[in-house]
Amino acid sequence: MSNIIAVIFDFDDTLVPDATNQLLKFHGIDVDKFWKDTFSKLTSTGFDPTLAYLKLVLDIVGEGKPLGCLSIQQLNEFGKTLDTMFYSGIPKLFDDLKAIVKGINEFVSIEFYIISGGLHAIIEGSEVVKNHFTGYYGCLLGEEGDPPRITSIKRAITFTEKTRYIFEINKGIRYIDAMSDPFSVNKYVPKNERRIPFGNMIYLGDGYSDVPCFSLLAVHNATSFGIFSPQDKVKTQNSYVNMVQHNRVQSIHSPFYDEDSDLGSLLRVAVTTLASSISLRLQSGYVH
Numbered sequence: 001m002s003n004i005i006a007v008i009f010d011f012d013d014t015l016v017p018d019a020t021n022q023l024l025k026f027h028g029i030d031v032d033k034f035w036k037d038t039f040s041k042l043t044s045t046g047f048d049p050t051l052a053y054l055k056l057v058l059d060i061v062g063e064g065k066p067l068g069c070l071s072i073q074q075l076n077e078f079g080k081t082l083d084t085m086f087y088s089g090i091p092k093l094f095d096d097l098k099a100i101v102k103g104i105n106e107f108v109s110i111e112f113y114i115i116s117g118g119l120h121a122i123i124e125g126s127e128v129v130k131n132h133f134t135g136y137y138g139c140l141l142g143e144e145g146d147p148p149r150i151t152s153i154k155r156a157i158t159f160t161e162k163t164r165y166i167f168e169i170n171k172g173i174r175y176i177d178a179m180s181d182p183f184s185v186n187k188y189v190p191k192n193e194r195r196i197p198f199g200n201m202i203y204l205g206d207g208y209s210d211v212p213c214f215s216l217l218a219v220h221n222a223t224s225f226g227i228f229s230p231q232d233k234v235k236t237q238n239s240y241v242n243m244v245q246h247n248r249v250q251s252i253h254s255p256f257y258d259e260d261s262d263l264g265s266l267l268r269v270a271v272t273t274l275a276s277s278i279s280l281r282l283q284s285g286y287v288h
């Protein structure tokens with residue numbers, strides 16, 4: 001049962017430059033002003049950061065407003081435009097990792113997931129995501145009207161909420177089933193029946209919203225990598241130091257996934273090591 005490896009990625013600034021910022025820029029909105037003025041004002045009054053940005057997005061949807069009558073379909077279409085913007089080495093990485101695993105033991109497999117506080121409708125528009133990921137989780141928006149426009153928040157993925165999806169992956173609750181049954185994550189699944197043990201997971205993320213996932217997986221000796229953008233001076237001074245200082249991640253790298261980049265190479269090594277150890281356990285008959 002535990003012959004599956006899961007590589008789980010945050011989305012924004014981990015696989016692709018922040019998609020919400022790109023959406024705002026595409027509609028001529030001043031991104032710095034959006035985050036520094038309006039967003040900070042809400043979070044300083046107690047708004048959860050994820051709910052604050054979702055509210056701000058909804059506030060600027062409508063006739064004559066900066067995002068216009070934005071629909072889910074339009075967000076899907078915008079997501080498709082991200083396909084040319086993925087960081088170097090994506091999507092080749094996914095085929096390479098699959099080949100590595102298959103070369104070690106044909107009974108070991110690897111799956112890819114995204115857990116993001118960004119917009120689900122943008123992520124699902126990407127062909128790269130559709131073609132390579134078993135599951136992808138993001139904030140869900142609801143739409144109403146004819147023609148439809150987004151009007152509500154159906155599901156917000158806040159910092160700790162990200163770990164919920166790690167449990168869904170761990171328990172083998174299919175993405176599509178969890179969508180229609182949000183309570184399914186709480187069903188009891190004995191440890192030896194869980195589809196993907198935490199120790200078979202590798203997690204990659206760039207920010208504060210990933211810290212609960214780093215912490216959960218660290219308890220289970222899973223491998224986590226931090227993603228680093230040297231250009232981002234604010235983050236360089238705060239969150240990156242925070243990630244390394246407290247052993248939340250094994251190491252921090254720029255988001256380049258080619259075979260000859262440090263992260264791309266380390267990921268291939270991490271998957272090789274994990275697949276070899278699962279293969280050994282399979283051959284010795286010790287599955288969990």
Ligand SMILES: [Mg+2]
Pocket residue numbers: 010011012013014205206207
């Ligand atoms: Mg991110």
